[in-house]
Amino acid sequence: MTDITRRDALQGLLAIPAGLALSPDAVERARAHVAEALVDQGTPAKQGAAQPAAYQPKQFSPDEWHLVRLLVDDVIPRDAHSGSATEAGVPEFMDFILGEYASNQQWMRDGLAWMNAECRRRFDKGFVSCTVPQRHEVLDAIAFPQRAAPEMRAGVEFLNRFRNLTASGYYSSRIGIADLGYVGNRPVAEWEGTPPEVMKWLGP
Amino acid sequence: MAQATPRAQPATTYDVAIIGSGAGGGMAAHELTKAGANVVMLEAGGMWDNARDSAMFRMPYDSPRRGASTPERPFGEWDACIGGWQVPGEPYTKAEGTKFDWWRARMLGGRTNHWGRISLRFGPDDFRRKTLDGLGDDWPISYDDVKPWYDEVDKLIGIFGSVENLRNDPDGMFHEAPAPRYYEHLVKRTSDKMGVTCIPARLSIITKPLNGRAPCHYCGQCNRGCATNSNFSSGNVLIIPALRSGRLKLITDAMAREVLTGADGRATGVAYIEKTTGEDREVRAKVVVLAASACESARILLNSRSARHPNGIANQSGVVGKYLTDTTGTDVAGFIPRLVDVPRHNADGVGGGHIFMPWWLDNRKLDFPRGYHIEVWGGLGMPSYGFMGGIQNYPDGGGYGAGLKQQYRKYWGATVGFSGRGEMVPNGNSYCEIDPEVKDRFGIPVLRFHWEWRDHEYRQVKHMQETFRALIAEMGGEVWSPMPTREQGYGIANGGAIIHELGCVRMGTSERDSAVDANCRAWDCDNLFVADGGPFVSQADKNPTWTILALAMRTSAYITAQRKAGAL
Incomplete structure (x- = not known):
């Protein structure tokens, strides 16, 4: 394992909230066995440094790529709390997944074509040429399966899958994990159980 | 079978040859080398050392795959276990009509790299089911015979749990169990209210130092292989220590073909294929221990035919391959509104549940x-590939944009699921045999499976579904999937899906209806033993690994005693 990852892991250990009241001995013990554990663990793959402008998609045509980049951010936009799907590298993630798991290619291709066709039917232009309100009109028609019109079924099924894949990419990214507030996958010297404030929240 | 080129005669004759490096093989290697035997072990896969190979602490963004599965790792790219229900070339x-999926692990440590570390002793009733309800068969041994070995396994490997004094779920020598997570508190309260026994989990994870291993550090990633070896895997806890004795020769990438026998019918060694070269090889040994997994051991026995063993070794009775069982399984998950917006905290804990429910009802x-x-x-849990799929099923009914992000935040952690794991009654229509036509890429004849669930299992799984739905309703939750019908088997998993295959080389009191005796020794070959799930006479409502370990330790002690007495 690289020094960077070891350092991150040790920082993770040091970042245990003071409220957990660890004994110095317990911290030292955890630190020691983590340090020992991390020897020779191999080098983790580097996070693909997201440089969207330079990225050349392998599975999407230029037109599809343009559409995908708009659509992922319609699904997961930047908000006051965190960045957008494109900022989190979701289009690049999708490109990789389509290459590695080819069963995703057909529904993706058909779905992107459906989006364009629906936009042309409604507004006489493709998805990427639509205004934001026009794009949202189409999304409103397919994003809520229970109230979607029967003739929107192909769009509904596409968006269900596209939304799942967007969430997979987004919430497994650094940005997404920080958004959720996931604080695990790190060594803990003593398992203290559920914190008191969470027990209080849970109620009797 | 084709053996065009004669094999070179090996120079060494080992005291013991062990086929397989999983729970049973690892235990046999550990115990027999400790007792002074020179042992050779054949493993069909490659080397694995958690201290070097574990992907512990990787974050999903460390890989473009984000933790998704690969062909060699169906449970995710960082799962320790190389193997699956399909193995290339094997x-x-x-x-016709059989639904059965056969899991194989191909690596040092075998399936112990995969499992959930749920380590339950079989109870007194589990060894004498026929006496109690007339179904299946009794074991030739009782809980009292196995109890001392369970104790030794507890001491050697380590297990956490709590003393409960439940009659058919015997306590062990437990390390302290970790306190429940937030949702587990809710499940515990609900179970108590409904009269469902709910107790701390019993997992082979240590929570205090043991035999040079550090205690658990609660990163929740047991399945990736623990770099501190705070949980049990056969490779790191049994075999690598055995290698340090200098008395264990480990041969990896060695696919066992058959047990070799002499003119007197006794085992002389094992023929195997060296996978890296494709060449036929053999090892010579005074004693052979099969620990290749229940079905793989049955396959090796059935393929070991000679004039003295025309139907395969240990198979005078024709019972090898018969009475194959797996654990029954079905799962139900529910959305629990009162867990919406759970305050963020580290809820990882150990790599598995902190609570479970042992069987609490009376089948009569x-x-x-x-x-x-x-x-x-x-x-x-750590978000990764597949995170919160199907968000449209939650109360908001789908959506997009800033509102959708808010949904993922508030609903994360608000789902609770239950998995039932039950005992199947052995039946005559669930078995494996040698396929007369098909061979694997090494030229070894393969297994053909036959499988049938009966009403015993369907009714049990129906009860699981009803119980889980009642638990979720009592928690104020909602199940999105409808109750499966009888035609859908009440949601029962395929045979083999729970990866608890047992039987096939069953033990018994007579060579007429069993393959091995109460010491797991072949009736018709006195220097051949079986140390995996093969000798099990019945399942239990418990995972089998702890019993495989205890029986392998017991069999190893028997081999050592026989060797000392000059009988082997």
């Missing part, structure tokens, strides 16, 4: 004969 076949008052235990899942 097919198996199924009789039910319409199915055997019990099940319940495993509980949920929480704030």
